[in-house]
Amino acid sequence: MENIETLVILGATGDLTSRLLLPGLGRLLTEQPERRISLIGTDLAPEDAEQWSRTVQRAFETVEAKGPAVDHLLTHTEYLETDASSPEDLKQLLNAVTGTPALYFALPPAVTTEAIEVLQHVGLPENTMLVLEKPFGVDERSAVELNRRLTARVQEDQIFRVDHFLGQSTVLNILGLRFTNRLFEPLWNREHIAKVEIVYDEILGLENRAGYYDHAGALVDMIQSHLLQVMALVTMEAPISVHADDLRAAKTAALQAVRPFAGEPDRASRRARYTAGTIGGRELPSYADEDGVDPARETETLAEVTLESATWRWSGVPFILRSGKALGESRREIAITFREVPHVPDGLTGESIPNVLRIFLGPDGLAVGMNVTGPGDPFAIERATLSADLGAGRLNPYGEVLNGVLNRDPTLSIRGDAAEQAWKIIDEIRSPWGSGHVPLAEYPAGSQGPADWGRGF
Numbered sequence: 001m002e003n004i005e006t007l008v009i010l011g012a013t014g015d016l017t018s019r020l021l022l023p024g025l026g027r028l029l030t031e032q033p034e035r036r037i038s039l040i041g042t043d044l045a046p047e048d049a050e051q052w053s054r055t056v057q058r059a060f061e062t063v064e065a066k067g068p069a070v071d072h073l074l075t076h077t078e079y080l081e082t083d084a085s086s087p088e089d090l091k092q093l094l095n096a097v098t099g100t101p102a103l104y105f106a107l108p109p110a111v112t113t114e115a116i117e118v119l120q121h122v123g124l125p126e127n128t129m130l131v132l133e134k135p136f137g138v139d140e141r142s143a144v145e146l147n148r149r150l151t152a153r154v155q156e157d158q159i160f161r162v163d164h165f166l167g168q169s170t171v172l173n174i175l176g177l178r179f180t181n182r183l184f185e186p187l188w189n190r191e192h193i194a195k196v197e198i199v200y201d202e203i204l205g206l207e208n209r210a211g212y213y214d215h216a217g218a219l220v221d222m223i224q225s226h227l228l229q230v231m232a233l234v235t236m237e238a239p240i241s242v243h244a245d246d247l248r249a250a251k252t253a254a255l256q257a258v259r260p261f262a263g264e265p266d267r268a269s270r271r272a273r274y275t276a277g278t279i280g281g282r283e284l285p286s287y288a289d290e291d292g293v294d295p296a297r298e299t300e301t302l303a304e305v306t307l308e309s310a311t312w313r314w315s316g317v318p319f320i321l322r323s324g325k326a327l328g329e330s331r332r333e334i335a336i337t338f339r340e341v342p343h344v345p346d347g348l349t350g351e352s353i354p355n356v357l358r359i360f361l362g363p364d365g366l367a368v369g370m371n372v373t374g375p376g377d378p379f380a381i382e383r384a385t386l387s388a389d390l391g392a393g394r395l396n397p398y399g400e401v402l403n404g405v406l407n408r409d410p411t412l413s414i415r416g417d418a419a420e421q422a423w424k425i426i427d428e429i430r431s432p433w434g435s436g437h438v439p440l441a442e443y444p445a446g447s448q449g450p451a452d453w454g455r456g457f
Helices: 015-031 049-061 068-074 087-095 109-119 140-153 168-179 210-235 244-256 397-406 416-434
Strands: 006-010 038-043 077-081 101-105 129-132 159-161 193-201 258-260 269-275 277-279 282-284 302-309 319-324 331-338 356-360 365-373 381-389 440-444
Touching: 006 015, 006 397, 015 049, 015 068, 015 397, 038 049, 049 068, 049 077, 087 109, 101 109, 101 397, 109 129, 109 140, 140 416, 159 416, 168 210, 168 356, 193 210, 210 244, 210 258, 210 269, 210 302, 210 319, 210 331, 210 416, 244 258, 244 416, 258 416, 269 416
Parallel strands: 006 038, 006 101, 038 077, 101 129, 129 159, 193 319, 269 440
Antiparallel strands: 193 331, 258 302, 269 302, 277 282, 302 319, 331 356, 356 365, 365 381
């Protein structure tokens, strides 16, 4: 199929567009000066052509976007006031499209679902690509239904389910580390690895996102949408290639093996929300007192789940996935703890600590904790760290996402059955929450989480 010629952003006046999508597009066009695309912004809010042009220019300036591809877009962009739930408005919008378009739904999930329903009654240009932000549905049932609606309208390879968290450089860094180093891959199994932690802890609080976050919470916002995909990259078998079909098939197979640790969903998760506290000299109110929050929902701001991959390679190894807000330190990493050595020779003093491989997520890097003897006393065991900066890709995460969209390359897109499987895992975890078997704990903003949580399963 031909590449995308027009990018249409539904929800163009929102924060996602100005803060992430447009800067990502500007970075992409700077790196690819030969590309020529048109841009149409649409939303309910009235906005004239001059206002929209200034919005695009300001976003491009934040990433110092320049060059012939940028200049072309700035003279080939327009804004259309559009109700995404109106068949008449969508027909008018699609009539304004030239060439092959991509429709990017930068909208709240409920509005996106409504717009997809409306699209069933609107003629789409041939080979139109539909781009959807997470979360993809709200549970397994809704994800199945949304997939049904989408595939009734277009082919699976015309659907791009965005996961900007796993940009192409991050994905390939993890795969390159695993599959091109004999040092690691022979040890990448239950015989040598004791546990794996996949953590995305933030010092930021709610930051005026109650409209979305209070309906999602940490489990859906990060673990369902992103960290399960990271787990799939860690646990999957080697794909035949890193081309889209092979890589997505391997990731989907890996997700199909995931289940609550020891088959006990009641014991496999913990949840909490922050109370008032201080982070970096900034006072944060309790989450329950934040503007737009309904305390009765008991939305968690910290979630931890312990899963396993029911495969020959990984059976019995706990995978601890954790994400939270308003914590005392930022931690974004995959921490792989190897098993202890079977015996330390007599005469060596000090503690022999298991090796830990840390793969950092944004900025990408890695560190290996190792035991050494010396300098100083040659019989004393000390800790040393070997580290490497994996560097950032040429594009920012949304630039990488848009590059895939405009090239019709679904490598970074989540396959429909993989999205359904991720919800199936989360639904099993959430079931005990609804019945009160997993209490909602609390932790002060700026702390490391509830004091009595400890570590592990």
